[in-house]
Amino acid sequence: MLKTHTCGELSHDCVGQVVTLAGWVHRRRDHGGLTFVDLRDRWGLIQVVSDPEYAEAHETMSGLRAEYVIQVSGNVRGRPDGASNPDMVSGDIELVAQHVKILNVSKTPPFDINKVSKVEEGLRQKYRYLDLRRSNMLANLSLRHKTISFIRDHLSQSGFLEVETPMLFKTTPEGARDYLVPSRLHRGKFYALPQSPQQLKQLLMVAGIERYFQIARCFRDEDQRGDRQPEFTQLDMEMSFVEQEDVLQTIEILITELVANLTEMKFQQTPWPRFSSEEVLNRFGTDKPDLRFGVELQDVTELVVESELKIFSSAETVKGINAEGCGNYSRKQIDSLTDFVKQYGAGGLAWAVVGDDGNVSRSSFRKYVDENTMHALKKKMQAKPGDLLLLVASDVDVVHDSLAALRVKIGEKIGVYDTNLLACCWVIDFPLFNWNERENRWDPSHHLFTAPLTEDIGHLDTDPGRVRGSQYDMVCNGYEMAGGSIRIHDSALQQQIFDLIGLDKNVALERFGHMLEAFEYGTPPHGGIAVGIDRLVMLLAQEKNIREVIAFPKSQQATDLMVGAPSTADVDQLNELHISITDSTSSKIE
């Protein structure tokens, strides 16, 4: 080893020891006759000071520059009186440089590594290896490691077996778009990278593993969001002989202990509250509500249906939120909220400001509704002086989508919640099917193997829309953190579901024949869940984008700005894969 200690492990106890350290020049303070260098490695920072007594080392020290890689040997000593630095972990000691060796020089980095400053995202990604040297990124990677490590330990102790599943898998038309991998040996055929190990973990249950987990990389070729990357990591789990309650408990205990062990964060409520999907939809307009603040949706359809205003009287649903204390919003601010909800398909935003006297002082619709209606509206929405009421009238989906987004926007402004708070909840009792208007059929709302709730099985034939699935989502601070279900393990029931969604037998056999066949060999009742690791670590690190907790993320256009992927391939490679590239102009012509 080129070092005897790390920069982070030296303390006042080491005073008097002769040590050798190696790392990067974090910062240099050159006083001419005396030079200080903060030496950085993975584990910490320590001040190295040159002593003119060691002339050669002193000379080398003054020639150092930021990010040079050096090796320093010398005596650890306590700093002189008044010279210690309380902001530094090793602030009461320093290393006297007796021998300094430059192991490597560095160009001036394209951005500051030794301070937390804004840097353009593209630049950070291009020089990711430098970005990762910055303290907050190192902290995030470290937290990620600890999270995964904790999960592995915890689940191993609970009898779970970690099993790896293949990355070269089979394409499935359901769900997200697959990343395809062309086969060299089989002309015209493709593997697909797994969207998740869903089928394989069920097959592991057939295999008798009983308790499986995997820190699994998943791939989905869909457009990016702050919490979505083309490849991401899930804690994938599956258990046999369990009921829904067992899965929920397993995760709740795991996450609770993880948070307690690794962070200072607190849960808003324990045990985590549970809501039906219907309830959260009605109260928050979304199935992933941020529960750190109130501002719930109020249904005022009945109150305004008689109004002269056509947007109210003709709407399927009218709901609103009370933006408490936002009565001072200017017309311009309100207009920007209107533009905001239009993104979600809303025609506009009806609004009313409650004045100091408790009456509506400004409103976009006051002249179209009578006093009684306005009064009822205020009462229903618990409006106080200084509040701003915001209403959306449209079909129920648009109302929910737009108000859910508006609620979060308002909540961020007025919520003033503790950033150390985790508001986790379970959302359960999802409908098993959604009616697909365009195709005129029922679609599974989760996936094909989700079991219906036992008490709802009777409705399968008569009223599929009423059937709830044994499906559950774990939601935290407005993010979907985990989702799973109890699976169907009965061939007859599985066939009934296939029939119901109109999946042709031959098609089912072609796509899922391996599953159906496996299920005929003594499949145990089983269920599972998958936790989004990137999102989890993002929340624990209090970041707003999962890029911040991924070492080498993709850009919004799904490119890697550091290595320049995707890239073209040699003609020879393409030929081997039996691929020819079509002219982009010809495929664009309608």
Added chain:
RNA sequence: GGUCCCGUGGUGUAGCGGUUUAACAUGCUGCCCUGUCAAGGCAGAGAUCGCGGGUUCGAAUCCCGUCGGGACCGCCA
């Protein structure tokens, strides 16, 4: 596929039709400096304003296109 925001010395920003020779901070280079820790002082180098086109007597500034980054809708559990 769509909407919106951003692009100015290495970095982060200001300037948003004409006293701009493009400003400020930081970084960088050199010199001075023995107790600093975002060290300090002095001096200096460094951007034709992402790219292309247009409007104009005049464009970093206005318009169109394009490229790149980001946020979001669609998409995606």
